[in-house]
Amino acid sequence: MAKTGKSVSSPSKKIFVLDTSVILYDHDAVNNFKEHDVAIPIQVLEELDNFKSGNDTRNFEARSFIRLIDQTSNQKLISDWTALNRSNAGMFKVVLNEKPTKVDAEEVYGKGKTDHKILNAALSLKEENTDKKVVLVSKDICLRLKAKALDLYAEDYETGKIKNVDELYAGKTEIANFPEAVIDQLKHEKKLDASELELPPKSGNHFYVLKNKRKTANAFFNYSHKTLSTVSTDAIFKIKPKNIEQAFAIHALLDPHIKLVSIQGNAGTGKTLLALASALEQRKNFRQIYVTRPIVSLSNKDIGFLPGDAKSKIDPFMAPIWDNLRFIKEQFNDDEKMLAKIDELISSEKIAIAPLAFIRGRTLTKIFFIIDEAQNLTPHEVKTIISRAGEHTKIVFTGDIYQIDTPYLDSESNGLSYLIENAKNHPLYAHITLQKGERSELANLANELL
Incomplete structure (x- = not known):
């Protein structure tokens, strides 16, 4: 039976409050917070209602989320905490127009703006659940900064993010002092068995620039065939490559x-x-x-x-x-x-x-x-x-x-x-x-x- 009223807590559990930008980025976001509880301010549903018509991906995300919440709620009231439909999941609810008693975002930042009402929804949850950490999740940097100014935890939606973008895979490696005999053999035969060569281990297709003093060979490692083949610099459709990349x-x-x-x-x-x-x-x-x-x-x-x-x-x-x-x-x-x-x-x-x-x-x-x-x-x-x-x-x-x-x-x-x-x-x-x-x-x- 679904639990109602306040979310039943454990010391390590959190409540994540999602704004519209997160839903339009990933309609399945509510299912990506493991055992923690997830809340959606009613203003988010109102904004999604404006996005549900159209052919853009954000329209698709809005429609998919609305259907997901409809399936989750079934015959239950979504203004009460409701179990999400997956194992080891937390609870879910929609926060109505609730006003916090201590800090009111609309009094601080101005009335009438949806973002400020979303902040109030998170602040009211923080007051109701003093034993839990309440976190606003938004892809809107300005909204996150406003939340932090009100002593409310806020973070970006991390699912799908790359941690070290400066180290993102580039597709090629340059190797100096590569055996000269292998470079000559590759240029002559055009394709070699890579399993017999001293190449850094790779688990996918990869390009190499092999160098030894003045000699250079540009090659492609085919992971499926375990072969190393030369890369042509010929023109295609009269467009000639201007560099090896x-x-x-x-x-x-x-x-x-x-x-x-x-x-x-x-x-x-x-x-x-x-x-x-x-x-x-x-x-x-x-x-x-x-x-x-x-x-x-x-x-x-x-x-x-x-x-x-x-x-x-x-x-x-x-x-x-x-x-x-x-x-x-x-x-x-x-x-x-x-x-x-x-x-x-x-x-x-x-x-x-x-x-x-x-x-x-x-x-x-x-x-x-x-x-x-x-x-x-x-x-x-x-x-x-x-x-x-x-x-x-x-x-x-x-x-x-x-x-x-x-x-x-x-x-x-x-x-x-x-x-x-x-x-x-x-x-x-x-x-x-x-x-x-x-x-x-x-x-x-x-x-x-x-």
């Missing part, structure tokens, strides 16, 4: 055995261009090339506020992808047949460029799928996209984890960082971090000095 990226993009690729790097390192050129190079192997990016609107307004039809609304957000495609076309200015072929690929939608929200619910079969600006996705969104993959599909994520436009995401909690950290040892996955900007010397100046 770009050559590594192209190798991963062209390898038919690698189904999932991520490319991370600053603006101007060539992430999107390489992915698009590789897709066009393999256009005969796939039914469609689908290029997309999440739409992050200015002032966080939905694109419905913009004038014009659907195409007019989304074209400004897709412009960087069209720019890359236009640059590739310019390489064929002396080849009218290829220019016509590229135009035909676009008009027949063999190449499709559209917002990420447009693929929800689809199964992606035999598609080369490029997701640009993937740092603006949540871990759940990345998981959802990959789960759409059908047979013979290749998925490529590109982005810069330090250039995030989505509220409540950062370099540690975004979906691209999450993917790199968690997929790095899988045999179907390869990653490379691009360090050197190749857009222009002026662009490099901005990245390095400003």
Whole structure:
């Protein structure tokens, strides 16, 4: 039988109060606090009600959470403590408009704002449960600071966060003083049995720069086959790699055995261009090339506020992808047949460029799928996209984890960082971090000095 009234406590148990930003990041957040109790202020449900309509991921998260709470409550009152539907879980309740008697956030910060009512919900729980530590969990830094100013514990939602983002997997290793004879043999035979070589142990696919004095070999270690093969620096679709990292990226993009690729790097390192050129190079192997990016609107307004039809609304957000495609076309200015072929690929939608929200619910079969600006996705969104993959599909994520436009995401909690950290040892996955900007010397100046 469900317990009602105050939560039954043990000295080490805590009460976590979740705000709207946490639910929109992960609708299953209430189930990620082990044996501790979880409370949701009524204002959070009111805000989620405003988010439940639409095709964005935050709309999906809002709907999923509302259904989850409905299933959890069943015939019980959610204003009382109710057991969560899993083993060794704590209790759950919705906190109504309760006013704390000691410190009132609305008196301190001002009346009428939802954030201040959420603070009051947490403060009232703190007064009612003096034997428990009450913690406000929010991805809103300002709200956490306000909570701490009121002597209320506050923390970020940690599930899905990468702890040491500066040590995030880069995909390549440089080895000095590598045996000269092996370098010569690799260049001659193109592929070697890696089990006989003195390479650092790796549990996934990996790129190497092998050096011995003036000799260098660029190689790829295939974990499944336990082989070391040379990496070509040849051009693809008239796009030639300008550094070895770009050559590594192209190798991963062209390898038919690698189904999932991520490319991370600053603006101007060539992430999107390489992915698009590789897709066009393999256009005969796939039914469609689908290029997309999440739409992050200015002032966080939905694109419905913009004038014009659907195409007019989304074209400004897709412009960087069209720019890359236009640059590739310019390489064929002396080849009218290829220019016509590229135009035909676009008009027949063999190449499709559209917002990420447009693929929800689809199964992606035999598609080369490029997701640009993937740092603006949540871990759940990345998981959802990959789960759409059908047979013979290749998925490529590109982005810069330090250039995030989505509220409540950062370099540690975004979906691209999450993917790199968690997929790095899988045999179907390869990653490379691009360090050197190749857009222009002026662009490099901005990245390095400003």
